[in-house]
Amino acid sequence: MNYEDGWDFNKASWPIVTLITGTLACCVPLLMMKSWDLNVMGGGDETATSLGVNVRRVRIVTMVVATLLVACIVCFTGTIGDTSVLDISDGLLVDTWAEEILSTWINDEVTV
Incomplete structure (x- = not known):
């Protein structure tokens, strides 16, 4: 379902709302769990590694979660x-x- 003319609440249905809510419910806690690691990575890879952060894993997880969120949002709202x-x-x-x-x-x- 693609809303090219923008979001119309009259076209929304419970399965769509459930899918978006489920995606958010899975992705937001993952990003919150990685928030400290992401903040430490702001100081540089060497600093993050010395503090015990697996920089490669955090980058991959963050990119996958962000891609999933953006794909879900664009799928239902359309490219605006x-x-x-x-x-x-x-x-x-x-x-x-x-x-x-x-x-x-x-x-x-x-x-x-």
């Missing part, structure tokens, strides 16, 4: 990148689903 892309060029702020919006870009600040 096309609808939220903003283009700032030639003084126009353009949404791919909207009309052109006049804007100015001065000193890293966009004024609409």
Whole structure:
């Protein structure tokens, strides 16, 4: 089930909600258990290894869990990148689903 036009709560069903909740219930505790290891890895691989963290295993587990979460979310919400892309060029702020919006870009600040 792919919601190209965005999430519509009228189309949601209990099996979908159950699957998303189950995925979150499995993945969030895994990430919470690895949170200390991930924080230590922020100081560098050598530091994490010296504190007893298996850096390779933590990286693999984190990537698998993050990939599973993203895949589940994108599967049911659809790819929304096309609808939220903003283009700032030639003084126009353009949404791919909207009309052109006049804007100015001065000193890293966009004024609409």
